[in-house]
Amino acid sequence: MTEFVFFGGKGGVGKTTVSSAYALECVDAGLETLVVSTDPAHSTADVFDQEFGDEPRPVEGYDGLSALEIDPEQEVQDHLQGLKRQLNSQLSAAMVNEVDVQLEMAHQTPGAYEAALFDRFVDVMRSAEPYDRVVFDTSPTGSTLRLLALPELLESWIERLMHKRERSIDLYEKAAIGNQEPRRVMDGDPILARLRERKERFEFAGETLRENAAFYLVMNPDELSIRETERSLETLDEAELPVRGLVVNRLTPKPNPDEEGRGARYLRQRVATERDRLERIERELAPPVVATIETRVEEVRGSLLEDVAANLEIDVGSSAGERARTE
Template sequence: MLLGLAGSRRVLFVGGKGGVGKTVVASAVGYHQARAGRRVLVVSTDPAHNLGHLWRREVGDEVVPLAGDVENLEGLEIDPARTTDEHLAAVGHQVRRLMPEHLSGEVDKHLALARDAPGTHEAAVLERVAQVLEDASHDLVIFDTAPSGHTSRLMSLPETMFAWTEGLLRRQDRSARFGAALRGLDPDAGAAGIVGTGRRVDQRAQRDHEIRRILLRRRTRFERMRDLI
């Protein structure tokens, strides 16, 4: 039944409690589908990875072949610590690029606090899972997930992150309308009369446009994940 289900899917999540054989099932399904001619990627999201142990080869945070006798079966073990570091580094780069330079120290403080905040690791792993799905050219991607509690939190995150991003977009829209209304109160003063120089207005408009672009891209990513799950 499971093998038949996998044959009609592009993405399959294998879940359950710890020690019930999720890695074995994910690998067996992947091997069967690869033998049938499909290109398959098995992805472990469990911090206690067993994929490499099962296949008796080094499997890490980059895609590698799993089986010597089947060329189109590959594996990947998502490293939560590395994924979180890369996620926060990317966020930091974006924020520093959009914020005034004198606030870079405050950005570093907030990111340091966020590293151990509840949900940070799950959000980073979710981003990586979404990225894997976007980048993978495989016919089938099988996720060998962490035990049920961890996975249930991960599976609920796309809905939460989508709603959160929607809220940020609404707040930005209100802020943009408020700014436009302020500028309209004194049309004779022009842009320079509100904030000092026209260049500052242009810079703020560019920053707001970039923030909106980032938020829209994240909303689309989370929407796709939500619909998929």
């Protein structure tokens, strides 16, 4: 069974770095792995020094690793075109223009981006069979995490819509009885069919996220990141999606004990401040800290990524139902 692992966190904390490193660990453990990124800046391409696209592509130099980059803007456009095509085929010509305008407007609203992204996530989850592990490097805003909390919400909303639609069809059928044969339209109703299809999608997503997925949050040892993580934890908690662990990235390395001077003093002070924050994170946030990663001198790619991967104390071999190893 494929397992889905999500790495979330504020912009720039190291999600792409950590998800890529985690994916390498999975490959090392013999798991067929796919990394899915939604980063508009295409940083997965930077990390592996290779272009990726909308479909999974093997990562050169790593057997068993593939990557896929979702372009959220493109997804919104595709989503809009798809909806237009589907609705236009069901509407009278006079309505088409009106509906097009409405759809264009709906796609400018906050939430459209998330909805399109969500659809693509579900597509990836549905076609994930060739992989043992799918690693999602989620986009910088908290919205991707909120999005994951949506299935339940959307499901009950769709149920209400379906109920309304059924009632109006029912009334329509009854209304005709006086004249002639009762009109039977419920079975072939395209709107009802579409709502039903959406509902199944949400059910699948909700079930998969709850049963075969693990969530990790990446953070930095600073106040802003701690607060943001607290908020994300609340969101995921409300959605009953427990966070399995926290990854604290960009810790300051300790200077050697015999080193003196301004640089060494600065580093010692930073190390002490970060140690206090790390203690606070461990004390106040519920999920365990499953990995701590020091700041490297250079950007993390190539052999440096393997070095970070070796540092990552997340047990990749465990199934989604088990807890990650804590230190």
